[in-house]
Every structure is written in C-alpha cells, then in structure tokens.
Amino acid sequence: MGRVSRGLLSRALEVARKDWRSERRAQSGLASIGLFALVTLAVLSFSVGPFGAGADLQAALLWVLLLFTGLSGLARVYIREVDSHTAAHLKLLAGPLEVLVGKSLFNLWLLVLVELFVVPLYLVLMAPRVRDFRVLLATLALADVGLVAVSTLLAAVVAQARTRGALFSGLAIPILIPLLLAAIGGTKAALGVTPDARTHLVMLASLDAVLLGVSVFLIEPVWNE
Amino acid sequence: MKDSVAVTLADTINVSMAQRSLDQRIQADYVVMAASMLVWVGIFFYLMRLDRKSKELRKS
Amino acid sequence: MRTLLKVGLLVWLLACIAAGTLYAPLARRLFEMTRIIYFHLPVAWITVIAFALSAWWSAVYLRRRDLVADAKAAIWAELGLVACVLATVTGAVFAKGMWGSYWNWDPRETSIFLLLLVYAAYVTLRTAIDDDERRASLSAAYSLIAVVTVPFLIFVVPRIYFSLHPDPLINSQGKRFMEARMFEVVMASFAGYLAVFWWMYRIHLRMALARLSARED
Numbered sequence: 001m002g003r004v005s006r007g008l009l010s011r012a013l014e015v016a017r018k019d020w021r022s023e024r025r026a027q028s029g030l031a032s033i034g035l036f037a038l039v040t041l042a043v044l045s046f047s048v049g050p051f052g053a054g055a056d057l058q059a060a061l062l063w064v065l066l067l068f069t070g071l072s073g074l075a076r077v078y079i080r081e082v083d084s085h086t087a088a089h090l091k092l093l094a095g096p097l098e099v100l101v102g103k104s105l106f107n108l109w110l111l112v113l114v115e116l117f118v119v120p121l122y123l124v125l126m127a128p129r130v131r132d133f134r135v136l137l138a139t140l141a142l143a144d145v146g147l148v149a150v151s152t153l154l155a156a157v158v159a160q161a162r163t164r165g166a167l168f169s170g171l172a173i174p175i176l177i178p179l180l181l182a183a184i185g186g187t188k189a190a191l192g193v194t195p196d197a198r199t200h201l202v203m204l205a206s207l208d209a210v211l212l213g214v215s216v217f218l219i220e221p222v223w224n225e
Numbered sequence: 226m227k228d229s230v231a232v233t234l235a236d237t238i239n240v241s242m243a244q245r246s247l248d249q250r251i252q253a254d255y256v257v258m259a260a261s262m263l264v265w266v267g268i269f270f271y272l273m274r275l276d277r278k279s280k281e282l283r284k285s
Numbered sequence: 286m287r288t289l290l291k292v293g294l295l296v297w298l299l300a301c302i303a304a305g306t307l308y309a310p311l312a313r314r315l316f317e318m319t320r321i322i323y324f325h326l327p328v329a330w331i332t333v334i335a336f337a338l339s340a341w342w343s344a345v346y347l348r349r350r351d352l353v354a355d356a357k358a359a360i361w362a363e364l365g366l367v368a369c370v371l372a373t374v375t376g377a378v379f380a381k382g383m384w385g386s387y388w389n390w391d392p393r394e395t396s397i398f399l400l401l402l403v404y405a406a407y408v409t410l411r412t413a414i415d416d417d418e419r420r421a422s423l424s425a426a427y428s429l430i431a432v433v434t435v436p437f438l439i440f441v442v443p444r445i446y447f448s449l450h451p452d453p454l455i456n457s458q459g460k461r462f463m464e465a466r467m468f469e470v471v472m473a474s475f476a477g478y479l480a481v482f483w484w485m486y487r488i489h490l491r492m493a494l495a496r497l498s499a500r501e502d
Binding site: 157161179203211222 | 395402405406409419422426427429431433434
Binding site for chain 2: 288291295298299302303305306307317318320378381382383384385481484485488489491492494495
C-alpha cells in the first residue's frame with residue numbers, strides 16, 4: 001500500500017516539476033498572474049486607499065483580489081496541454097489522479113508565490129489593522145487549498161470545451177462563493193471585526209475536505225481516454 | 226389607517242387600498258383571480274399542443 | 286384517460302388560485318400581496334428538487350454511461366433554471382413587500398442566487414461542448430461538484446452567519462408561523478406545480494429520446 005501511494009505522489013511530483021520547468025523557461029504564467037494581481041491592487045489602492053475602507057471592506061477586497069488573480073491564471077495548467085497537443089502524451093505517462101495532484105501542487109505553488117508578493121503589498125497599501133496574524137495565515141492557507149482544488153478540476157473540464165476563459169470564471173465562481181464567504185469571514189476575524197475565527201476556519205477546512213474528495217472522485221470521468 | 230411613511234410595497238398598496246371601498250377591493254381580487262386563471266388555461270392549451278407534437282415526434 | 290388527468294390538473298390549479306383568493310386569509314402586513322407566497326414557495330421548492338434530480342441523473346450517467354440519463358439530467362437542469370428565475374423574481378417582490386427592499390443578500394436570497402448561477406453555468410457548459418459523450422461526462426462532473434457545495438450555503442451558512450431578516454415562512458418549520466389555511470393552499474399549489482413540471486419533463490424527455498434515436502440512424 002505504501003508503495004502504491006509513494007508511486008502516486010512521485011509521479012504527481014514529476015508532473016508538477018515538468019510544469020514548473022516549462023514555467024521557468026517561458027515565465028509567462030507567473031508573470032501574467034503577478035502582473036494581474038499588481039494592477040488590480042493598484043486600482044484598489046488608487047480608488048480606495050488606506051483610509052477609504054473600513055475593516056469589512058478591506059477583508060472583502062483582499063479576497064476579490066485573490067479570487068480574480070486565481071481565476072486569471074490557474075486554468076492554464078490543463079489548457080496548455082490540450083492546446084499544444086501534449087495531452088495524449090501526458091495521459092501515457094500518468095493516470096488522471098496523478099496528473100490532477102501534480103497540477104494542483106503546481107497551481108498551489110504558483111498561487112503561494114504570487115501571494116508572497118501581493119499580500120504583504122496589500123497590507124502595506126491598504127493598511128488594514130491585523131489583530132491576529134495566525135488567523136490570517138490560516139485563512140489564506142485553507143482558502144488557497146480550496147481555490148486550487150476547484151480551479152484545477154474545472155481547468156480540466158474547461159480545457160476540453162470551447163470559449164475557455166469566460167466559461168472557466170462562470171463555472172468556478174458559483175462553486176467558490178461559499179469558500180469566499182468563509183475566507184472573508186476568517187479575514188474579518190483576523191482584522192478584529194468579528195470575534196469568532198473558529199467557525200470560519202472550520203467551514204474552510206470542511207469545504208476543503210469536501211472539494212478535495214469530490215475532485216479525486218470526478219477527475220477520472222473528466223480526464224480519461 | 227396610521228399616517229405613516231409608506232416603506233414597503235405592501236404599505237404603498239395598503240395606503241391606496243385603504244382609500245378604496247371594501248367592494249372595490251373585492252372586485253380587484255376577482256379580477257386578479259380571473260386573469261391568473263385565464264393565464265393558466267392558456268398555459269395548458271400550449272402544453273397540450275407540445276404534448277401532442279412530442280408524441281408524434283417519438284412515433285416517427 | 287390521460288387527457289382527463291391533465292384536465293383534472295388544470296381544474297386543481299384553478300381551484301388553488303380560487304382558494305388563494307377566497308378561502309385563505311390574508312397575512313397581516315402584506316394584505317393582498319400575501320398571494321405571492323402561493324406561487325413563490327412551491328416554485329422555490331421545485332427549483333431545489335429539480336437540482337437534486339439533475340444531480341442524481343448526472344451520477345447515474347457517470348455510472349452507466351447511458352446518454353438517456355444524461356438527457357434526463359439536462360432536462361431537469363433546464364426546468365430547474367426556469368423555476369429558479371421565477372423563484373428569484375417572485376422572492377424579490379415578496380422581499381420588497383415584506384421588508385422594504387428587493388434584495389438584501391440574506392442567506393436564503395444568496396442561496397437561490399447561487400443556484401441560479403450554477404444552473405446557468407451548467408447550461409452554458411453544455412453549449413460549449415460538441416461531442417455527446419464528452420458533454421455528458423463534463424456536465425455530469427460539474428453538476429456533482431455543484432451539488433456538494435451548494436448545501437453548505439443552504440444549510441450550514443444560515444446557522445453560522447447571523448441573518449438580519451427573520452425568514453419564518455420559507456423553511457419547513459414555518460408551519461407554525463403560517464395560518465393553517467394558507468399552509469393548505471401552499472401545499473395544494475405545490476402538488477399542482479410539481480405535476481406541471483413533471484409533465485413538462487415528460488414532454489422534453491420524449492423530444493430528447495426522439496433526437497437520440499434519430500442520431501443513431
């Protein structure tokens with residue numbers, strides 16, 4: 001049993017590493033996601049500024065920023081395979097679940113890299129008063145997992161359809177709304193607006209569990225031969 | 226009727242309704258009822274036609 | 286015989302309308318606007334039922350790879366979309382009557398809006414795929430992803446998040462807040478509208494089956 005799961009993880013990591021290698025060569029993915037995040041943040045900062053928004057709004061705006069940043073860049077992992085006709089080759093190398101795990105890890109890595117850049121910048125430009133950093137970090141971590149789980153699975157769906165970009169956002173946003181609400185709630189708790197962080201973190205964790213579970217179950221009919 | 230600001234749509238309707246007699250209100254009720262019944266009869270005729278068409282399609 | 290049943294259904298619905306006007310009392314704050322309830326509640330319940338049925342047939346498709354199951358899932362999704370639009374609009378009018386504004390993002394309004402988005406996304410996804418089996422698998426997968434997240438919003442959120450608007454009439458325990466006669470008319474209307482939607486489902490199913498067999502020839 002241990003050998004099987006190690007096989008899955010190592011092949012998934014291979015997929016992730018391959019994606020990261022082509023990313024490092026072309027650099028288009030990370031750069032465009034980062035640029036999108038920066039521009040959006042600039043617009044927020046310009047229009048609202050550090051004093052223009054109460055803590056409620058600051059919490060919500062952070063997640064609007066992260067949501068749209070994610071939607072702009074996380075679908076590429078599968079679309080690229082289909083468009084460059086490497087999908088069949090990939091299917092020979094690894095099973096659907098391994099590909100999903102690998103690409104999810106890659107997406108998570110991309111998202112974390114972008115957040116390492118954008119979130120501190122957000123804290124500086126929008127200047128929310130963070131009361132509890134641990135809650136903020138926990139919220140970010142849990143919400144990232146959920147965001148990546150949904151995005152990667154839906155990327156696999158959308159890669160096989162037409163009109164990718166708009167369709168991806170249209171499909172992803174309804175699924176992500178509960179996650180978003182919980183993430184905003186957790187952030188509000190981190191900013192001291194609401195006292196109870198636990199409810200939101202528990203909600204995020206259970207959403208993550210459900211989304212991961214359902215992705216594992218559905219990837220085979222979505223990405224099979 | 227209290228002389229309050231009409232906040233909800235119901236208040237607006239209530240205010241205008243209070244200015245009418247009970248007979249007029251009952252009359253209005255009947256008109257609405259008849260209209261909605263007519264709409265439903267119309268929907269039914271449409272559905273019966275679709276029903277027939279779909280059965281023909283299925284047979285062919 | 287069948288035609289008799291359908292005429293009977295029409296009579297039933299007309300009786301419900303009459304009962305709503307003449308038999309059931311009016312609610313205190315709403316007066317004549319009360320009667321929206323006899324349409325809004327049944328249609329909102331039908332939205333959820335259609336959603337569940339669509340997800341069910343999606344799961345059946347993934348198990349059996351039977352395109353008939355996929356057709357059924359698609360039909361329930363389309364009917365559900367219609368019901369959802371009706372429920373959202375009538376709900377907004379009811380909200381305006383009851384609480385003064387058309388839309389407030391309270392948990393129930395948010396969940397019906399979410400359902401609307403999910404239905405619309407499902408239908409859009411289906412139009413974007415040409416191959417029959419691909420379309421069936423991908424939309425079935427989306428339907429199941431949606432079905433696991435939407436209950437979070439509908440059931441968990443109202444308990445966790447404080448709602449400024451008390452919603453006594455919309456949940457199933459609302460019976461004690463509603464007069465007995467109103468409840469009777471709501472349930473009778475629900476039975477009638479459910480039958481109408483079932484009828485529409487049968488009609489669409491016949492057309493879909495005709496299309497499927499034509500494709501095989």
